[in-house]
Amino acid sequence: MTGWIGTPAKMHEFLWPVSLKEGIPTRYSIQQAAAKSWAFVTSPPATRNREWSVELDGTNADSAVIRSFLYGAYGPGPFHFISEAASLTNALTPAQSLLSGVSNGGAVATADGGHSPASLVGGGLTVLADKVPVLPGAPVTVSVDASGATELIIQPRTVTGANAGGAKSVRAAGDLMQRIHAFIPSMPATARTITISAQGFNQLACPQVVWAERPSPWDVGGGADSVILLDGSSSFHNFELYSRDFWREMTLTIKEVG
Amino acid sequence: MQQLPYEPGPVIETRLRVYINGIERLHTSASWAIESSGGLPANLVNAGAEVRSRTGSITFAPIQAVTSHQPLPVRRNDGWPPTAGDRVVIDAEVGGKTFRRFTGYLKTPSTDLTTGIITVPITDGLGDTLERIVSLPPLVFGNSYARSHFQVMRALEECGLGVLPPVNTNAIYHNGMQGGMWDSVGEKSDAGIGYGVGVGNYGLNSADMTLRITTRARRHPILVMMGRASNDSDTLRLQMTVSGVTHTLEYSPKSKEIRLSNSSEGLKKVDSYAGASANPLICFFINRGQVGVFTSPSTYTTAVTSTDSTATPSGGQVTRAAGTAIYEVPSLDYLAKMMAEATEAPAKFASSTLEQVRLSACRGFENTKASEVINAWCESTLGFVHADEFGQVLVGTRDSLLRKNFSTSDVLSEKVFGGSFETNRDLTMRNIYIEGDTYNIQGNGSAAKVVVYQPDRATEIDKTQDNVEFISWADDVDVIGLDTDLKMIIDASDNIDNRAAYDDEIGSFTGICFSDPVVEGRMRWTGKGYEDISAWLETLGQRAVKITHRLARFTDAWKYYTVSPTAGVDEIREPLRGQPMPVLRARYRVQWTKFMRQGRTQGPVWGQDFTLKSSHFLHPDDAQRIADALSAEMSQEQISFEKLPMLWDPRKQVSDVCALRVMEKVSGLPRFTWSAEYILTGYKESWEGNVPTWEGDLSVRKVTDHLAGKTYADLTAAYATYGEIPADKSYQQLYDGLPRRIF
Missing domain, CATH: 2.60.120 (Jelly Rolls)
Known part of the structure; x- marks a missing residue:
């Protein structure tokens, strides 16, 4: 899945999509007695607590912007994030x-x-x-x-x-x-x-x-208005001799904060 | 017990709100804990001081979702970051109800330099408040009830936690009435009836208690009279007479109406009390040309009057007040500050049934921290003092906890998350002794008649310097109402002739005489124009005095002595002539002697002996009752639960009595197998975000076995004689009717 990340002034698209996994952590904390469990609600409705795991495969040119984000060149955040799935669902x-x-x-x-x-x-x-x-x-x-x-x-x-x-x-x-x-x-x-x-x-x-x-x-x-890029890793797997493109697989973790 | 409903279902939505100086601030985590010994002496529970503060810590959430730099350590104008001394209030919301969890102050915040996270320790401030130095004089209680906790309530009052503001030199009359109807300044001329019953009412007087005020020079122009409303039904009436005009203030808690009137001008003001306190401090004042009342702790209204406020009040009367005082103050700002600082919830006391004797005397504390006064009482009487979640101080004795019915009960398998219980053989006692001091009072208080000092021989006056002597009372003696006006029996040069008064044997006297150069052994009083003599007495604290004799002009050849004259004294009876001087007299001399009492129940052979030092707080009869109660409790094996993690229950407060029941299902029906009643002596509460965890310290007072078979011994324990066993019941009814086995 591809997606856009950035601020409303400029939303950057990152390419090329491999997969996108969205996680919604639990809203409860369980305390367990011998015969009864009690669930405490940890976060109110519609809290910002989602986390995405994004896999990309692209050349240097395709991933340059996203790597700039990871290095903080676009500021500490938070950013808007609309995945491709979100852009076509809601x-x-x-x-x-x-x-x-x-x-x-x-x-x-x-x-x-x-x-x-x-x-x-x-x-x-x-x-x-x-x-x-x-x-x-x-x-x-x-x-x-x-x-x-x-x-x-x-x-x-x-x-x-x-x-x-x-x-x-x-x-x-x-x-x-x-x-x-x-x-x-x-x-x-x-x-x-x-x-x-x-x-x-x-x-x-x-x-x-x-x-x-x-x-x-x-x-x-599916959109988010307050995310940060938590971490990223790249795995280089291909080199195009004539166009001098390095192909890399990237895994990113995007976390919603605020 | 916070009396709000809490019936959680399996999913519980709670929300913690932390307010710093009234503004809600987001937290990531917070925790606090309070421990107490639940009225057991510290030596029995190895737990340190008896006055316990509630302390904890809050970790605040950063202001923005993403923090890019460490926050400024110095407070900005919008009140963030927090600083030491900021007021903190923590509330928890669950089921639409709000439970207070903490009231107190921030200590010094610390900010982590790598993460920028602010963590701040919090305290309810009770420990710090009680660091104030107080001095409480030794007293003989006249016609009043007094209990051992009288001095605790006085110490708390001096720290600003009592019904009245502290006693100071501006107080013309002051009587807090808590723990005993005894005045700190001034006198009341009748006993009143003191009530100190239960928690929730304050000790108060009954009707028309007359105040006697000692006339003294006025220092400040404004007169103030105040009294605390004890409950929500009794009408409070304060009356003060100044220059023949009687001012009356009435407050009705039911209608919250304040009426101020005086005998020469009639009704002056009718106002409505607007403050929120359930026990407001009601106050009226007379300023130059004005009278006024306080309609809330911070606002007052006035009316014009022609009463002169600069005379000394000649008397007063009080009806159904919990504590009353008359002050003179320099300005209305000063008075407004006093009223604003008076606590809205004064310390309450849970009465004891074991203390039944009206105490007649107590010893003094001089320049002692209030916490030490309170600790001394707690150690002596099995008492406890702590502040609840609202900051309200509660004082009580252990037996008040042992009598209480339990307020909530929890099924162990549903509400307890871990922990274990132990049977403590270490705490089992063989003999309980109480060792204390009791009073022997000399004097009836009507006048200074008791001789507290007289030297055994006259001393020669040193003509070259002031003759100073220091006298201190023995450690086991208290002198109350010492006459500090040291009168010269006769001083011709200054036209002082107290010979008749000296002969009455009331008051302190001294004399300087010279030995007659012609007739041996004749002591003559000094003549007019020949000698200048003077003497004076200064008190050095509660336990010592300094007496100075001065001979300013004298005849060189003669010898002078501190002695009462033998010549020219027909007014003085023979035994009082030629006596060594000075003679100091007081209204009371109290000799404290030791007593020891032993608890009636003896524990097992392997138990330890324990001696409780009760100091001067307990009368020997009360000590016997307390020793009996403690020995009955401590002679058996104690069951204790070690720091039990349980489902958070915001209703529970320290010193609540609750029950834990164990249940099983038999044929589908629930049946209790055993239950334990316990005193909650402390708890630790932690919040991660909006999720609470709670761990309680439970001191078990009774364990009941619901299943154990009843034996013939239970029958004989229940019925003293065969004839008492009811004849109309079947064997099964009789068996079921026997009380359950109780350990």
Whole structure:
């Protein structure tokens, strides 16, 4: 799997993908008596505690940027990280995709027969996610499940937060619970992040951002906004005589902090 | 026991919040521990001082997710990093309820230079607070109840942990009423009735206790009277009479209403008390042209008055106050500071049923650390003193713990994570002795009539210098109410004639006479214009005095002596003439003598003997009861649990009594096999993030076997005579009705 790492000002792609493993450590600490165990919850919902193990295989040119990261040339961090899987399933962070901290309503059945544990009710203009990284020139599709006369708005922003071009706004057709999609085929050259907001809804759930021109089925967010590159190792395995490329296998550990 | 519900399911979500100076700061880990001896003397548990501080440590999380440099070691303006002396409060939230875990102060933080992580030791500050030097005089308690812990409560009061602010030279009247209704400054003219029962009420007076105030020159312009509300039902009334006008303050804890009035101007103020304390210190003051009341520890309101506040109060009266005091203060700022510093939760006492005698006297402590006063009491009476999670000090005796019903019970297989129990033969005692001092009081206190010093012969006055002598009382003697006004029997040059007063044999007197050059053996008092004589007495602490005689003008040829005259003294009865001088008299002379008591129960032959030194705190009858109780407890093998790790339970506090039960299932039904009741003498609590671990020190007081077969011996133990065995019960009912085997 490939992926992008960096800051919204510049997200760097690293190549070539071999595998990506994502680990979510336990949320519990168990204390054991003779006849009973007690589980203490160690972290609140949507805590940043994921860890990824990334394997790459590439030439010096392909891996130069990632090696610069490992040496601290891009600063201590933390960085944004969107894996390729996240970019095609849901580039939001898990907290943003679960409306953590934003929701004010209870569970709701979604348009495709699924279920969301939290939702937003009321219909006032609400920012669902802010500072979601996007690639300039690349397409973005934003989707939500909503009922009521919903208006979904994507506002591209520059790195400073100023508007980069006009907002894209999509209105729901009808009042029943449906999945609404808003799509920008190519982000403006100055756009670095988007702000997603909605208004006019009765009940809203399952926000999703996909770096593609078509939507995907909803998934919990796979993006991360606060990671560090913990360690990396390279194993050199090939040398191209004529292009003078050294092929190396790299293993990286990316850890979410904060 | 923190009285909040805690019924955890198998998944427990807890959250620890650490507040530094009121602002929440994120931690990575925190831990604290308190140990006490649970009222057993230190020699029995090898554990050091009796006054225990709760201490621990916090490791703070860095401010940012990624830290790129070590934090600045000096505090910035936004209150970070922490510094020594910052106030720390730690709360744990579980099940929607908040339990206090720690209240105290930070000691010096340290920052790791490679990781930048800040670690800070914390303390509840009790040990440091009790380092204050206090002096408590020896006392004879007149018409009041007094218990052994009276001096402990006084020492705590001098450290700012009592119901009233400390005694100082500004105090015109001061009586804390805890542990005994005895005044520190001034006198009360009737006994009042002292209540000191239970934990949760403070000792207070009943109704209309009259205060007698000694007139003295005023130093400061503002008069203040204060008293502590003891509970939430009794109405407090303070009255002070100044220049004929009686000022009355009433406080009703039910309505939280304060009413201030005086006899010449009627009702002056009605206010509502806004502070949060359950036992507020209620205070009113008279300033120049103003009267005022405090409506919270930090705010006061005033009204205009025409009362003069510069006269000395002539008297006062108090109803249902826990402690009352009258001070004079230089400014309202000074008073506001005093009120703000007064503790919101004064030290409480858990009463003892073994101490039943009203003590009549106690010895003094001079320039001693408060912790030493308290340790002396703990060592003597099986007492304990510690502060709880809120910083509230609790004083109590071990027997109050042995009487308590247990407050929670835990099933061992569900809540205990490890540990072991031992039967301690080392702590089993054969004989318990209590060795102490008891009082023998001379004098009835009405006046200074008891002779405490008189030399056995007159001394010749050295004409060239001041004649100084130092007198100190014997180690086992206390002198109380010494008359320090050393009066010359007759001093013609200064027109002083105390011959009639000397003959009354009340008070301290001295005399300088010369030997008659003509008639041998005749001691004559010095004449007007011929000699200048003077003498004075200075007290040197509680145990010594310095007496100076000075002969300033004299006739060279004559010899002068410290003696009472024999000539020209028809007013003086013969036995008092020609006596060596000075004679010092006091209201009481207390001779302390040793006693020894032995506990009634004797332990096994291989047990050790133990002697508890009770100093002056216990009356011999109380000592006998305590020796009996201790010997009954310590003559058997003790079961102890070594530092048991258990499921965290924030309700449990030190000195709680809880039970641990062992259960099994028989035919599907649960049955208790044995249970142990224990006193929680200490615990250690550690938090990693939001996950607590807890380890308790359990001192077992009773083990019950629920299954052991009952024998004929149990029957005879339960019924003294055959006739008492109920005739209408079946054998099975009788068997079931016998008490369970108790060890």
